[in-house]
Amino acid sequence: MTLDIQSSFLSWDSSVTPPKLAVQGNWTLANYVALRHDLARFRTAGMDEATLRKAYIEFSSLKALDTAGASQLLELLGTTLTAELSKSSASLSAERRALLQTISDSKSTPTDDTVVVTSSTKEVLAHIGSSVEGIWRQVVALLGFMGLTLEALARAMLRPTGWRITSVVALIQETGLNAVPIIVLLTFMVGAVVAFLGATILADFGASVYTVNLVAFSFLREFAVLLTAILMAGRTASAFTAQIGSMKANEEIDAIRMMGLSPIDLLVLPRVVAMLISMPLLTFVGMISGIAGGAMVCALALDIPPVMFLTLMHQDIELRHFIVGMIKAPLFAYVIAIIGCLEGFKVSGSAQSVGEHTTSAVVQSIFIVIMLDALAALFFMEMGW
Structure with missing residues (x-):
């Protein structure tokens, strides 16, 4: 791929090896609409996560970054690449690396939408086990509280x-x-x-x-x-x-x-x-x-x-x-x-x-x-x- 893409927020240079992606400008909530437009244009040009993983990404021209901008950057680079950059990129300040790491961690929490089907017997047994455990905890707590009260009563008698x-x-x-x-x-x-x-x-x-x-x-x-x-x-x-x-x-x-x-x-x-x-x-x-x-x-x-x-x-x-x-x-x-x-x-x-x-x-x-x-x-x- 030998094309160059320029915008207010992203600059792609394929004339160097490896290709270079420069993140620049203000990645803030105020520029949210413009960021969405530029990201859509980059995806149309074939900038997917696999391509970006082969590129050198630098943030020296990044002026401002907030949570909204960090979420857009995560959407562009992907969870894995964002997590790697938040740990190893020298062109990012410690605060921005922490922000990217936090956003990456929040997005990387696995979600399992599959419905786990359990049998009625297992559910009944699990409920019985939970009830027995609750009764045992209640008995232990009651006996312990009785002991505390008897000790306090003995001290009060003296x-x-x-x-x-x-x-x-x-x-x-x-x-x-x-x-x-x-x-x-x-x-x-x-x-x-x-x-x-x-x-x-x-x-x-x-x-x-x-x-x-x-x-x-x-x-x-x-x-x-x-x-x-x-x-x-x-x-x-x-x-x-x-x-x-x-x-x-x-x-x-x-x-x-x-x-x-x-x-x-x-x-x-x-x-x-x-x-x-x-x-x-x-x-x-x-x-x-x-x-x-x-x-x-x-x-x-x-x-x-x-x-x-x-x-x-x-x-x-x-x-x-x-x-x-x-x-x-x-x-x-x-x-x-x-x-x-x-x-x-x-x-x-x-x-x-x-x-x-x-x-x-x-x-x-x-x-x-x-x-x-x-x-x-x-x-x-x-x-x-």
């Missing part, structure tokens, strides 16, 4: 003067006192339903009097603590997650750390202590309310007056059933508080993240509470308690 009594009392009112009406209403209604169902079934066997045992046994051992824990998981765990998550989103947690304070001591311990105090008290209230609901149904449907109800319960129901129910209350309280606080610390910063982790806290708390209750029931049954 330094009673550092307890935040005001926060604990306020949280007891929020988690305990304010929850009494809903606990009383729910357990009373469930107690009435249990008594009504028991009376209906036991009447077929002439054993309606044992409805008293059914109501007292079920509420002392299971229903009171379980219903209270489920309500606290939906009411309190979500509140803890939303409170700490909002603080995380507003960078208040970072501010606490910058002041040299521990978020565990300042935010988690008062909530854990408040739950450990409130949950047993609410469980006791739930027991009394549930038994009262059952006693009302027995009085109205079975002609068992409250005095006789209490007498039968005193004779047939042992104290150990009450103790079994109360033992589980602190355990459930600790788990609910820990999960609520941990999910709050996981919030990434957006309102959507707060909602997602609040929902996760409720679901996890209810699931773990029911699982622990089932395990405890099996354990106490095997131990004969």
Whole structure:
């Protein structure tokens, strides 16, 4: 090829060996249209990437270069040649070499437009594996957070003067006192339903009097603590997650750390202590309310007056059933508080993240509470308690 092409931006000289391409002028956004016109004219003349690779390209006459011009230069020379020149061309300044290298790297990212077809079995197995891995990470994070909290609680027990009594009392009112009406209403209604169902079934066997045992046994051992824990998981765990998550989103947690304070001591311990105090008290209230609901149904449907109800319960129901129910209350309280606080610390910063982790806290708390209750029931049954 023995032709010479001249323009304001490119100069091709084929009279020398190797041929010489001089990049000149202002390769900027202001000259974008003119650059496109000159590049089209050069391609029409047969200046493809293979031809340019055999030429000597120099940039000594290049006056200005910006991102728009660099992208046009990349289109002319090709990704490979541009990358080589950005590393080896002596006529380019360091800034321009860096610009060309950046543009070349951005354009050289491989794009695969082919659709990968995977079988449904692989997708299902991959989803199961991902879910199992997520559950394992959640378990590890929960156990680690429990360890941190127990360590902080042990340190706080050795330094009673550092307890935040005001926060604990306020949280007891929020988690305990304010929850009494809903606990009383729910357990009373469930107690009435249990008594009504028991009376209906036991009447077929002439054993309606044992409805008293059914109501007292079920509420002392299971229903009171379980219903209270489920309500606290939906009411309190979500509140803890939303409170700490909002603080995380507003960078208040970072501010606490910058002041040299521990978020565990300042935010988690008062909530854990408040739950450990409130949950047993609410469980006791739930027991009394549930038994009262059952006693009302027995009085109205079975002609068992409250005095006789209490007498039968005193004779047939042992104290150990009450103790079994109360033992589980602190355990459930600790788990609910820990999960609520941990999910709050996981919030990434957006309102959507707060909602997602609040929902996760409720679901996890209810699931773990029911699982622990089932395990405890099996354990106490095997131990004969």
